[in-house]
Amino acid sequence: MQRLLSEIRIAGFGGQGVILAAAVIGKAAAIFEGGYATMTQAFGPEARGGSSSAQVILSTNPILYPYVAQPDVLVVMSQEAYTRFAPQLKPGGILIVEQDMVRVDQVAPGERIYAIPATRLAEQLGRKVVLNIVMVGFFGAVTALLDPDALREAVADSVPPAMQALNLKAFDKGFEYGSRLMQKLMEEGEAEGMLSLDLEVEA
Amino acid sequence: MQRLLSEIRIAGFGGQGVILAAAVIGKAAAIFEGGYATMTQAFGPEARGGSSSAQVILSTNPILYPYVAQPDVLVVMSQEAYTRFAPQLKPGGILIVEQDMVRVDQVAPGERIYAIPATRLAEQLGRKVVLNIVMVGFFGAVTALLDPDALREAVADSVPPAMQALNLKAFDKGFEYGSRLMQKLMEEGEAEGMLSLDLEVEA
Numbered sequence: 001m002q003r004l005l006s007e008i009r010i011a012g013f014g015g016q017g018v019i020l021a022a023a024v025i026g027k028a029a030a031i032f033e034g035g036y037a038t039m040t041q042a043f044g045p046e047a048r049g050g051s052s053s054a055q056v057i058l059s060t061n062p063i064l065y066p067y068v069a070q071p072d073v074l075v076v077m078s079q080e081a082y083t084r085f086a087p088q089l090k091p092g093g094i095l096i097v098e099q100d101m102v103r104v105d106q107v108a109p110g111e112r113i114y115a116i117p118a119t120r121l122a123e124q125l126g127r128k129v130v131l132n133i134v135m136v137g138f139f140g141a142v143t144a145l146l147d148p149d150a151l152r153e154a155v156a157d158s159v160p161p162a163m164q165a166l167n168l169k170a171f172d173k174g175f176e177y178g179s180r181l182m183q184k185l186m187e188e189g190e191a192e193g194m195l196s197l198d199l200e201v202e203a
Numbered sequence: 204m205q206r207l208l209s210e211i212r213i214a215g216f217g218g219q220g221v222i223l224a225a226a227v228i229g230k231a232a233a234i235f236e237g238g239y240a241t242m243t244q245a246f247g248p249e250a251r252g253g254s255s256s257a258q259v260i261l262s263t264n265p266i267l268y269p270y271v272a273q274p275d276v277l278v279v280m281s282q283e284a285y286t287r288f289a290p291q292l293k294p295g296g297i298l299i300v301e302q303d304m305v306r307v308d309q310v311a312p313g314e315r316i317y318a319i320p321a322t323r324l325a326e327q328l329g330r331k332v333v334l335n336i337v338m339v340g341f342f343g344a345v346t347a348l349l350d351p352d353a354l355r356e357a358v359a360d361s362v363p364p365a366m367q368a369l370n371l372k373a374f375d376k377g378f379e380y381g382s383r384l385m386q387k388l389m390e391e392g393e394a395e396g397m398l399s400l401d402l403e404v405e406a
Contacts, residue, residue: 015363019226023244030246041226043233043240044265050360062247129363157217157253160332 005035005060006145007070010135011053011085012077012098017132021075022054024136024154025146029058031157032150038063051080058145073143075135076102077118096139098131099196114142114181115196121173130170137171141178148175208238208263209348210273213338214256214288215280215301220335224278225257227339227357228349232261234360235353241266254283261348276346278338280304280321299342300397301334307397317345317384318399324376333373340374344381351378 008025012018019041026037041054055071057063070090076082077098089095092110099115107113116138122131133155140151152171159167181197213225222244229240244257258274260266273293279285280301292298295313302318310316319341325334336358343354355374362370384400 014360015366017363019222019242023222026244026246030248034248037246039222039244039246041229041242042266043229043242045233045237052361063245129365158255160218160220162332163218 005029005058006072007090008056008058008073008075009053009071009085009088010056010075010077011051011081012101013080014050014052016052016077017129018052018077019054020158021132021136021139022056024133024151024158025139026056026058027158028146028151028154029056031153032147035060036062051078051084053081053085073139073145075139077131077135079103094143096135096142098135113195114138114178116174116177116181118174121177122170125166125169125173127166127170130167133167133170134174134177137174137176138178139174140171141175142182151175208232208261209275210293211259211261211276211278212256212274212288212291213259213278213280214254214284215304216283217253217255219255219280220332221255221280222257223361224335224339224342225259227336227354227361228342229259229261230361231349231354231357232259234356235350238263239265254281254287256284256288276342276348278342280334280338282306297346299338299345301338302399310397316397317341317381318397319377319380319384321377324380325373328369328372328376330369330373333370336370336373337377337380340377340379341381342377343374344378344385354378 010018010022022039026039029035029037036059037056039054039056070088072090073094074085074089075096078101082102095111095113097104097115099117100119104113118131118134119128121134122128140146140148155167155171156164213221215221225242229242232238232240239262240259242257242259273291275293276297277288277292278299281304285305298314298316300307300318302320303322307316321334321337322331324337325331343349343351358370358374359367
């Protein structure tokens with residue numbers, strides 16, 4: 001039997017690079033200690049709306065049925081994605097949101113919500129288009145599911161050579177932001193609700 | 204029971220945009236007359252090599268098990284991808300190759316091979332990175348599996364706004380190249396082997 005490590009859903013709107021973010025996470029799992037991963041995207045009638053979502057399963061063994069029912073980790077980069085997928089998050093799961101795109105309107109008991117202004121951070125690098133890789137870096141820091149070096153290598157592997165430097169900077173920016181947030185939480189004690197560097201807690 | 208329309212594999216090396224190309228094709232199926240599609244990428248020990256491949260299934264119904272065993276269409280953008288996946292192509296299937304990246308060394312009876320210098324065409328647009336979308340355009344023209352307008356819409360939907368114009372040009376370039384090739388083949392009669400606009404036939 002396969003042993004599942006983790007199920008992840010990433011969702012947003014078209015053009016935000018949802019699929020590349022999912023692929024980087026899947027690839028990192030395979031790079032790190034020879035794990036396995038699948039990334040699946042299903043397209044149906046809702047595809048027309050410009051929304052985009054992808055599922056990633058990380059496992060210690062080859063994966064036979066790559067379907068995510070209840071993700072352990074949900075990464076959302078649009079309000080529509082939040083509204084649609086937040087109810088599916090596993091109890092006690094981790095919700096990661098693009099802070100300026102998503103207004104979190106309810107928090108389940110035990111749920112941890114980590115927020116990052118990824119679009120703004122990407123704009124600081126001069127290219128909004130790398131917000132997805134900022135999110136991947138942040139995901140790496142707050143979930144600690146994958147080896148950071150494997151994630152970084154997966155980023156470099158997944159973009160054209162001319163875009164590597166920019167994307168690695170975006171990864172580092174997201175990772176550092178997440179690390180600072182986790183550091184702050186450790187110092188201030190655990191909390192539920194929405195956690196961000198300015199510690200807005202909505203609930 | 205689901206009715207499968209077509210199974211497609213796209214493969215190349217990391218950074219060529221294999222996944223985005225697969226996602227565009229999947230999305231086009233869903234846009235056009237409400238079809239369904241899945242795009243799956245599996246990551247295992249081979250992920251470290253920098254190779255990249257994705258599977259797309261097009262269907263008239265929701266897809267339960269998104270696994271491609273023998274693709275009807277194989278799109279390859281590297282020699283390694285050709286060597287690895289060409290033996291899996293369904294008899295009578297369509298092989299689409301990046302002409303400068305892949306040396307086709309054998310042709311099965313009844314197999315049609317369509318070649319395009321997608322990287323060079325992308326470079327003519329000033330951005331090699333859009334070679335994947337040139338390939339998608341070419342795929343659209345030579346397979347006629349999907350409505351060209353749906354494919355074009357899926358391209359626009361799948362890239363950031365700032366990149367839309369460039370990617371649509373890339374799509375059109377690939378599509379026109381494919382249309383010219385198909386026109387030439389109609390005029391000159393069907394042929395087996397490797398088909399390109401300068402009609403190199405290797406076999």
